[in-house]
Structure formats: C-alpha cells, structure tokens
Amino acid sequence: MLTLLEEVVLLTIDPRTGCLHGDQQFSVPYALAGAALFDLALAGRVDTDVDSIQVIDSTPTGNALQDELLAELAGGGAAMTVRGWVEQTFRTRKDLEDRALAQLVDHGLIRLEKTRRLWVIEVQRFPLVDGKPLQLAKERLAQAILDDTIPPTRDIMLVSLTASCGLLNHVLTRDQQDARAERIETLSTVETISRNVSSAIGALYEDMARGLSGV
C-alpha cells in the first residue's frame, strides 16, 4: 500500500502529460507535510490532540523518510504543535516531493523522463507506468465526497489534504465540488492535522496578498 505522502504526490501528476500540476505550487508543500504527519499517525508513531503532537512510539517504521521525521520529533528537534510542525516542515523539508516521486519510481508506478527545453532548461516528467493506483485514489476521493456514508479514516485524511491544496480540482468538477462543499468542509475539519494544514495555507495566501497589495 502506498503511503499518504506518495498518494498525494501521485495526485499531483497529470496522467496525460506526466508533468506535475503546477497550479497549486505553493499550497501542495503544506499538504505534503500534513501527509507525512498522517503517515506517522497511521503507523501508530504519533498522536495529536487539538493542537499538539505526541510521539507515542519512536520505533522506526522501516520507511527512511518517515524515520527521519520521527527521529526529529522524538529528539526534540522539531516543533511539537501541529501548526508549528507543518510550517517548519514546509520551510526545511523541500525534499518531500522529490523523495516521494523517487519512491513511486521504485514502486514501478511512474518513470522519470528528463528532456531539455530550448537546449538548456532541464524539464522532468513522470509518465505513469501503472495508472491503476492513481485511478483508485481518485475513485476513493470521489466516493468519500459524493457518498453520505462515513469513509475509512485514510480516505478522510486524503480528502482533507487534497481539498486544502486544490488537488480536488483534478478529481471532481467545479460543480461537483460546489454541490458537496459542506461535505468536503466536514471531512476536512474532523482531523487536527488537516485543520492546521488548511490554516497554514490560508495564512500563506494572506501573506502573499498583503505582499502584492503592499500593505
């Protein structure tokens, strides 16, 4: 099974071109930080309450990236509020996307293609080798949102992360999202990590708007 981080990164790939969707380049890194923390929660290594993180088991998971993050948390080298951790990870772990893409290549789901634009600029694309996991993730997202039943925990997490960073635009039409806006909001509010990812993204865009307006 893919990690949530891998699933979110997979959802950033345009299946037609292999290019990464570039329309949410600022918010996706926050969602990736949230996904990495959810992965540690799903692995039973951390727990959260309304705002703080507790390490409940510092035993390595076997996933190198998760274990680096877990060691930082257990060693006191990381912020211990969820919002602080998401902000810190956004600033200090620019490698989350690249590491997850490399893992997806290792899993045989995508391949890396390097080309040059204008003979100089290197362009990376990630064509799908196996499109089923991406299709399945999209189907789970659609079902979680369009149904009224309680989704599995993991799907609630995936909805909240993709909603927070705009990736749902590549899963559901604008009309579908508008019609189910309340449901998306509900599923995005249940988890502490999602609430903090959303508020961090909101604060980022407020900062950017202030910067643009010169206030």
Next chain:
Amino acid sequence: MNDIIDISETLRDGWCIVNVKGRVDGLTADVLEKALIAAATANPQVAVDCSAVDYISSAGLRSLLEGARAAQGAKHRFVVCSPSLRVKQVFDISRMHLVLPIQEGLPC
C-alpha cells in the same frame, strides 16, 4: 481493561451500552476500536457512553469513527452519548456531530 482505559458492556432495553472510562489516545485507541467494531457488528443498537472519558485524542476520534463505520456496514444504530465537558470541546472543534450521531444522555 488496561491501566488507562476501562471498557465494559451492558445490555439494556435492546441497546448495547459500551461504557468507556479513562483516556482514549494513541496508546488505547486500538483497544477501543476493536471493542466498538465487535459491539457494532454483534448488536443492532450500540450507545457509547463517554461520560467518564477524561481525554480523547485524534486517534481516539478515529476509533469512534471506525466503530460507527462498522455499525453503518451492518445497518445497525450507533450513537455516542454523554460526552464529558473536555471530550465535548474536542467534538465541537472537530465538528464530529456532522459525521456521527452524538447525544447528551443515554438512549435508555
């Protein structure tokens, strides 16, 4: 029972009342989840009495959701009852009442 959570069941007026006492966190949520799934699968009506729960974390909330999911799959009723003040605050922040039924008192 372990040292920080106590779970017991009472059958009354067609309801299975799951009494939960103590902390529901990352260390105890698995135990509660298993108990709730078993109760929700075996009984047509389950009420989880949270009046003696003094702390609930995100893992604890997930255990309630998984119990409710099991009941839903079996087409059984599942309701969370009498949350303590501290637990109610967490429910309110998470807007859990929009995902699963929560009520002030026990159904019977």
